[in-house]
Amino acid sequence: MEKAIVTLKKGEGRFLKSGGLWIFDNEISQVSGEFNNGDLVTVQDFDGYCMGTGFINELSKIRVRMMSRVKGQEITEEFLKDRLLAAWEYRKKTVDTSSCRIVFGEADFLPGLVIDKFSDVLVVQSLALGIDRMKDVIVRLLKEILLEDGVIIRGVYERSDAKVRTQEGMERIKGFLGEPFDTNVLITENGVKYYVDVEDGQKTGFFLDQKYNRLAIQRICKDAKVLDCFTHTGSFALNAGIGGAKEVLGIDASELGVNQARKNAELNGLEKIVRFQCEDVFELLPRLEESGEKFDVIILDPPAFTKSRNSVKNAIKGYREINLRAMKLIKDGGYLATCSCSHFMTPDLFTETIGQAARNVHKRLRQVEYRTQSPDHPILWAADESYYLKFYIFQVCDEK
Incomplete structure (x- = not known):
């Protein structure tokens, strides 16, 4: 037809x-x-x-x-295999592929599709109707490509349970694609071990996009007292511990996340150094300030405070508040690692908000580095939505 x-x-x-x-x-x-x-x-x-x-x-x-974009191009299995092979070859050149995002939707020219690899397990997220129809073929082809490289996939799990599916007229679904398997998967990243819950963890189970940002904080955490806010399953806190921190406190409002973080600390033999607490960060930071607590390093990795242009103003208030509070808790000459994962919080807007927070509390910031998402989440310049993660490390100094 x-x-x-x-x-x-x-x-x-x-x-x-x-x-x-x-x-x-x-x-x-x-x-x-x-x-x-x-x-x-x-x-x-x-x-x-x-x-x-x-x-x-x-x-x-x-x-x-x-x-x-090619006139008359038929979308055949061979076409799809070429796209998948290009995506895999790119990851082999740019990242540690033991666990990585193999397909990042539009940035890999496979719109609406995400495929993450956690050790020997694939997690698939299909967010658009057209690509959903191709899902089974794509998974089969990708497993073939990986096998040709000696990578054996023992199981595939689908996490197409994102709310955005309803905007495409699709049901939110999750479950095994093929034979069932243990959905708690052990991975190692930057020398840190984690159990990833691909069935019930957030998004596809673990945030791979912060891989090298987590690595970047290791060196500033040596011998430091560290506070990791919005710790989720403890990834930044554990990198601080591996980096030689003397004590680390990780905070998250999710009891499920905190329990997983404690298991991950034990897995790495860091349970005496890295502790976790289930608390609301916005409530805890003022209490820490009142008690006179000070930290050498504070890490802020909040969830996206805005997922639409309509709520950007409220998001600015949230980002300004946590950064302001954190700066007041950092010792003179200490370090702040702060980020935003919201596409609608643009780099300029995020930078301006942090600057406002610093001025409000009379702190001077010395930028150590600015980073974005890991290369396995490539930024396609023609697709603005692919650029979403902004990550700064600052030295925070008192005005003198």
Whole structure:
């Protein structure tokens, strides 16, 4: 059957023409031909110029997600295998692949798809209808590619339970893709061991995007008293411990996360150095200040305070508050590691917010380094949404 044809309005498709992979509903003039949601369609400009092939979904504001910019390209198994092979070869060049993100959606030209590798387990997250139809084939092809490299995958788990699936008209689902297996997976990263709960952990089970940011804090934590806020399952706190900290306190509001963090501390023989507490960070920081506590290093790794443009103002208040409180608790000449994982909190806005916090408490910041997400979460310059993680390390000095 001939593909339906999506025709753009005159003057629209600027995002697509600059290298992006999305076409929004208000950019389309007409759709000619028959199709079902999730089908592949041909996209053309207002004047009939072919823009490539993508899959369509009338239930989504992102009406078409592009798979290829090549005229007449068929999306075959060979095409998909080439995309997956390119993604894997890139990871082999840029990161430790023992645990890494192998597919990062649009940044790997496989829109709506995330695949994480935790040791010998794959976790798949499908967020768009068109790619969801290809999911089983993609998993089979990726396992074949990895096997050719001597990497045997013992199990695959699906974590397509993100809320964004409902915007595509899909149910939120999770479960085994193939034979069941133990979903508590042991991984090692930066010399730190973790148990990753791929069934019930946040997102796909573990935040791989902070891999080298966690490594970066090890050297500043030697012989230090460290506070790790929003510790989740203890990853930054444990890197501080491995780095030679004399004492570490990790804080998180999730009892589940804190319990997992304690198990991870025991796994690394750090339970006497790295402690965890279940508390609300916003409530704890003022109490620590009142009690006169001081730390050599404070790490702030909060969840995204905003997931839309509409809530950015409230997010700014949240980021300013925690950074301000942290700076007051840091000894003169101590260090602050602070980050934001919200795409809508732009680098300029995040930088400005931290600067405001420093001015409010009369602190001077010396930037040690600025980092983003690990290279296995590549930033595609034509896809703004792929750039989301901002990570600073500062030395915090009193005004003198």
